[in-house]
Amino acid sequence: MSVSTQVAANAIRMLAVEAIQKAKSGHPGAPMGMADIATVLWQQFLQHNPANPNWANRDRFVLSNGHASMLQYALLHLSGYDLPIEELKQFRQLHSKTPGHPEYGYTAGVETTTGPLGAGIANAVGMAIAEKTLAGQFNRDDFDIVDHFTYCFLGDGCLMEGISHEACSLAGTLKLGKLIAFWDDNGISIDGHVEGWFTDNTPMRFESYGWHVIKGVDGHDEAALQAAIKEAQSVTDKPTLICCKTVIGFGSPNKSGSHDCHGAPLGDDEIAEVRKQLNWSHGPFEVPEDIYAKWDAKEKGNSAEQQWEAKFAEYAVAYPQLAAEFERRVIKQQMPADLNEKADTYIHQCQADMKDMATRKASQNAIGFFAGQLPEIIGGSADLAGSNLTLWPEAKGIQDDAAGNYVFYGVREFGMSAIMNGIALHGGFVPFGATFLMFMEYARNAVRMASLMKAKSIFVYTHDSIGQGEDGPTHQPIEQLANLRLTPNLTTWRPCDAVEAAEAWRQALVKEAGPSALVFTRQGTRTMARSESQLADIAKGGYVLKDCAGTPQLVLIGTGSEVALAVDAAAKLADNGVAVRVVSMPSTEQFDAQDAAYKQSLLPAGVPKLAIEAAHTDFWYKYVGIDGDVVGMQTFGESAPGGVLLEHFGFTVENVVAKATALLN
Numbered sequence: 001m002s003v004s005t006q007v008a009a010n011a012i013r014m015l016a017v018e019a020i021q022k023a024k025s026g027h028p029g030a031p032m033g034m035a036d037i038a039t040v041l042w043q044q045f046l047q048h049n050p051a052n053p054n055w056a057n058r059d060r061f062v063l064s065n066g067h068a069s070m071l072q073y074a075l076l077h078l079s080g081y082d083l084p085i086e087e088l089k090q091f092r093q094l095h096s097k098t099p100g101h102p103e104y105g106y107t108a109g110v111e112t113t114t115g116p117l118g119a120g121i122a123n124a125v126g127m128a129i130a131e132k133t134l135a136g137q138f139n140r141d142d143f144d145i146v147d148h149f150t151y152c153f154l155g156d157g158c159l160m161e162g163i164s165h166e167a168c169s170l171a172g173t174l175k176l177g178k179l180i181a182f183w184d185d186n187g188i189s190i191d192g193h194v195e196g197w198f199t200d201n202t203p204m205r206f207e208s209y210g211w212h213v214i215k216g217v218d219g220h221d222e223a224a225l226q227a228a229i230k231e232a233q234s235v236t237d238k239p240t241l242i243c244c245k246t247v248i249g250f251g252s253p254n255k256s257g258s259h260d261c262h263g264a265p266l267g268d269d270e271i272a273e274v275r276k277q278l279n280w281s282h283g284p285f286e287v288p289e290d291i292y293a294k295w296d297a298k299e300k301g302n303s304a305e306q307q308w309e310a311k312f313a314e315y316a317v318a319y320p321q322l323a324a325e326f327e328r329r330v331i332k333q334q335m336p337a338d339l340n341e342k343a344d345t346y347i348h349q350c351q352a353d354m355k356d357m358a359t360r361k362a363s364q365n366a367i368g369f370f371a372g373q374l375p376e377i378i379g380g381s382a383d384l385a386g387s388n389l390t391l392w393p394e395a396k397g398i399q400d401d402a403a404g405n406y407v408f409y410g411v412r413e414f415g416m417s418a419i420m421n422g423i424a425l426h427g428g429f430v431p432f433g434a435t436f437l438m439f440m441e442y443a444r445n446a447v448r449m450a451s452l453m454k455a456k457s458i459f460v461y462t463h464d465s466i467g468q469g470e471d472g473p474t475h476q477p478i479e480q481l482a483n484l485r486l487t488p489n490l491t492t493w494r495p496c497d498a499v500e501a502a503e504a505w506r507q508a509l510v511k512e513a514g515p516s517a518l519v520f521t522r523q524g525t526r527t528m529a530r531s532e533s534q535l536a537d538i539a540k541g542g543y544v545l546k547d548c549a550g551t552p553q554l555v556l557i558g559t560g561s562e563v564a565l566a567v568d569a570a571a572k573l574a575d576n577g578v579a580v581r582v583v584s585m586p587s588t589e590q591f592d593a594q595d596a597a598y599k600q601s602l603l604p605a606g607v608p609k610l611a612i613e614a615a616h617t618d619f620w621y622k623y624v625g626i627d628g629d630v631v632g633m634q635t636f637g638e639s640a641p642g643g644v645l646l647e648h649f650g651f652t653v654e655n656v657v658a659k660a661t662a663l664l665n
Contacts, residue, residue, distance in 0.1 A: 126422020541590025
């Protein structure tokens, strides 16, 4: 007798409650409540190949309510991914492939790390943007090489988070017809029934965004779910929200429908009752062969991928250049072989031109150059394109051109950053998005998630200090640079001029994995003269920009706009007979990655060191030592023209010389 969809769903429920019980922690309610939705979607609609989780044309599945992780792990295990039953038994244990929330890179088939509620739906919007834009760039009338859906599960908590408003609003505006979200409308969150804190009319909200909304779907009715998914797939000009009415903890006689089953194991006695309720007679972590056979998606997935490969082979004959580019960008995810050579030429030209400019303008010039070499660049700004200087002559908004390369994100810093992560994870693009450095704070969680996943997102931040000026302390970053630099896997660059800005862009683009933060000035900066070896050393994150004869008596360390100040102060000190070295350190992380001998050669032991940066002082003591000093900020800023503020807070030659003299004495 064939296995029913209901029995297949019960396998998910039992694996979830058993793993959570064994771990003594976890969230059984959502996996039990969404098991029927997941079974219908994964068995009857999802285009995927468990034998090749990286197949380019697979559907993307995102579990935005990431606390329901055992739902996803059960799906992956049953479908035939590289996730054996032993890993489910090690749920939430050290080094297992089944961490408490799904983690990209740990578990085959997990498309993004979810846990912070609402971030997953924003990632899904990014994936859908990538699918639509990639299709616009590569598909031809006779070949739909890019043709897949992005499916996202989300709960009430995701919808309460502000990021869901940011991302879903933009998704409707961009008419992302291949994005289908399933709302687990169970009316329960950790504190209980949500009526006391969540009474939004969610269907009307999404309709106002421009979504197609399918209301009142019984999340436990196979036929209703089939009809809803087919309807969603047929709507090509709008994303779809399927509102699924479910019972949290479905199958638990005493805890279903209650917050008691949201975030705690059911207990052995209740699991015994669940077995009776679901008519499940098998032991813990025991799944009969006929149920495994019902779930196994390897043969179907392999067939689907082979059909796509055959189509791609025909495409390669008809459009060889497009096919080669698709293979480079999407399948292999490689940079062009000649990128570094061309970048060297561009950087040398920047050095030869010796043009003084704000580093945000230098960044814009670099974007124009690199976008000409890398069609995978897709840019954007959170409604600040004219201030961040992120537009370049060939930029085309994707809202007007499906094959475009620029996203006008609107005032959505958090949404932008999380969407960028989704674009990066999808493959085929290297996204950048910009805002003022101060408003990294709105997006902080997305920056951290990019770092955790090693997603290749490039965060562009301008107006980087009190030099920002008249807008005052609400817009003047102080502690943000330290925050970025202390984030694992994130590489932060604060260049001093057009040459360092170009190198920073190159390094962000050629970085194998992980995000970068590129931090630029509003105010003008002076281009520094450099030798050939100094040009090469910029990539090391720190290098000697100006040196003295013999051993230095003092080392000045500067970044960004303060490098010119360090150079000027060094000249004044030299006039007073002090031998001074100036080290430019555009990237402390890159400098930290160098060998000990190189670092010691720049910052020799026993030589006093003074760091200069218009940001919080505390970060710099790791380089200057307890005997060194820092010219920096320990308060918030003020409202005045930038030059006035820099003088007021001591970013002057006179103050640097005074601090240096005190160190030497």
